[in-house]
Structures are given as C-alpha cells and as structure tokens.
Amino acid sequence: MSAEVTASPPGVDRQRVVRRATLLNRLTIGWNAVEGIVAIAAGVAASSIGLVAFGLDSGIEVSAALILAWRLHQERRDGCKLEADDRAQKLVAWSFVALASYVSISATLDLIGRHEPEASGLGIAIAALSLLVMPVLAAAKRTVALQLGSQAAVAEAAQTNVCTLLSAALLVGLSANAALGWWWADPVAGLTIAAAAAWMAARTFTADSLEHTCCG
Numbered sequence: 001m002s003a004e005v006t007a008s009p010p011g012v013d014r015q016r017v018v019r020r021a022t023l024l025n026r027l028t029i030g031w032n033a034v035e036g037i038v039a040i041a042a043g044v045a046a047s048s049i050g051l052v053a054f055g056l057d058s059g060i061e062v063s064a065a066l067i068l069a070w071r072l073h074q075e076r077r078d079g080c081k082l083e084a085d086d087r088a089q090k091l092v093a094w095s096f097v098a099l100a101s102y103v104s105i106s107a108t109l110d111l112i113g114r115h116e117p118e119a120s121g122l123g124i125a126i127a128a129l130s131l132l133v134m135p136v137l138a139a140a141k142r143t144v145a146l147q148l149g150s151q152a153a154v155a156e157a158a159q160t161n162v163c164t165l166l167s168a169a170l171l172v173g174l175s176a177n178a179a180l181g182w183w184w185a186d187p188v189a190g191l192t193i194a195a196a197a198a199w200m201a202a203r204t205f206t207a208d209s210l211e212h213t214c215c216g
C-alpha cells in the first residue's frame with residue numbers, strides 16, 4: 001500500500017523538490033517509452049506474450065507519468081490541487097484493468113494451446129537492464145514524493161517499484177525458456193504481469209485523490 005502523506009516536511013525547498021520530481025518524471029517517461037517499444041517489438045518477433053505484456057505495462061507507466069507531469073506543471077502554475085485528478089486516476093486504473101484482461105486471456109490460451117515462443121536475447125537484455133534501473137528510479141521518486149507530501153506522486157513511484165517485480169518475473173520466464181526450453185515459463189510470466197496489473201488497478205481505484213491531499 002502507498003504511504004500516508006500530508007504535507008511537505010519543514011525546511012524543504014518545495015520549488016527545488018518540484019524541479020527534481022519533474023526531472024525524475026521525464027526520465028521515467030523516456031525510459032518506459034523506449035523500453036515499451038523494444039519489448040513489444042521483441043515480443044512480437046518471438047511470439048512472447050510475456051514480453052508483449054511487459055511492453056504494454058511500460059505504456060501504462062508512461063501514461064501515469066504523463067498524468068503526474070501534468071500535476072507538477074499545474075503546481076508550478078496554480079498550486080497542486082486539481083479537480084480533474086479523480087478522473088485521471090480512474091483512467092489509469094481502467095488501463096490496468098484492460099492490460100490484466102488482455103494478458104490473462106492471451107497467456108491462458110498460450111498455456112492451453114502449448115504455444116512455444118522463441119528465445120529472445122533482446123528480451124532478456126531489456127528485462128535485465130530494467131531490473132537494474134527501476135529500483136534506483138523508484139527509490140528516488142518515493143523520496144521526492146514524500147518531500148512533496150503528494151499521495152499521487154507516492155502512488156506513481158509505487159507503480160515504478162512494481163515494474164521492478166515485473167522485470168524479475170519476465171527475466172526468469174525468458175531465461176527459463178531460452179536455457180531450459182520451458183515454454184510454459186513465458187505465459188506464466190505473462191500471468192504474473194496480469195496479476196500485478198489487476199492489483200495495481202485495485203490500488204489505483206482506491207487510492208486517495210490529489211484533490212484531498214494536503215500538499216503544503
């Protein structure tokens with residue numbers, strides 16, 4: 001669950017923190033955009049539902065980061081409380097529902113049909129690299145989110161942390177398929193991603209909205 005936040009801690013230079021949050025947000029958008037395109041392309045080439053699901057999740061991470069970018073822009077201009085935040089929050093939640101539905105159905109059909117994906121060296125590389133980058137980025141974003149006193153920013157940082165777990169699941173699935181010929185490891189990785197997406201949908205639907213968060 002996301003941490004409870006109220007207001008910026010005393011002594012925090014809020015403008016400096018907002019600038020840092022904006023930088024981390026741009027890094028998130030750039031990384032996930034490239035990661036998503038590469039993962040989907042590699043997944044289509046190898047017929048890997050795990051890779052395609054990972055790429056789609058990266059797309060959702062980009063949409064969440066874009067919403068947070070809008071929120072940070074509004075804070076710099078008018079303050080951080082936004083009437084439209086509830087609607088944006090629900091849109092992100094529904095995108096997770098769509099991802100969970102598509103991937104769970106596709107992965108289940110692959111398991112039933114014993115679909116054997118090809119090994120993907122590129123997929124293994126992107127999963128391993130993501131596993132190195134995501135924990136560092138998530139930790140930095142959480143620190144800044146708590147300094148901002150923003151529940152929305154904390155939730156977005158938590159999504160990045162979930163990406164770390166998905167990277168690990170994908171890496172295990174792709175490696176097992178490539179090294180051991182365990183074809184079922186790929187759709188199982190896909191089902192893991194679907195379960196995580198469903199969990200994130202529930203979290204996002206029930207998270208405190210920015211409208212009710214005291215941002216200092």
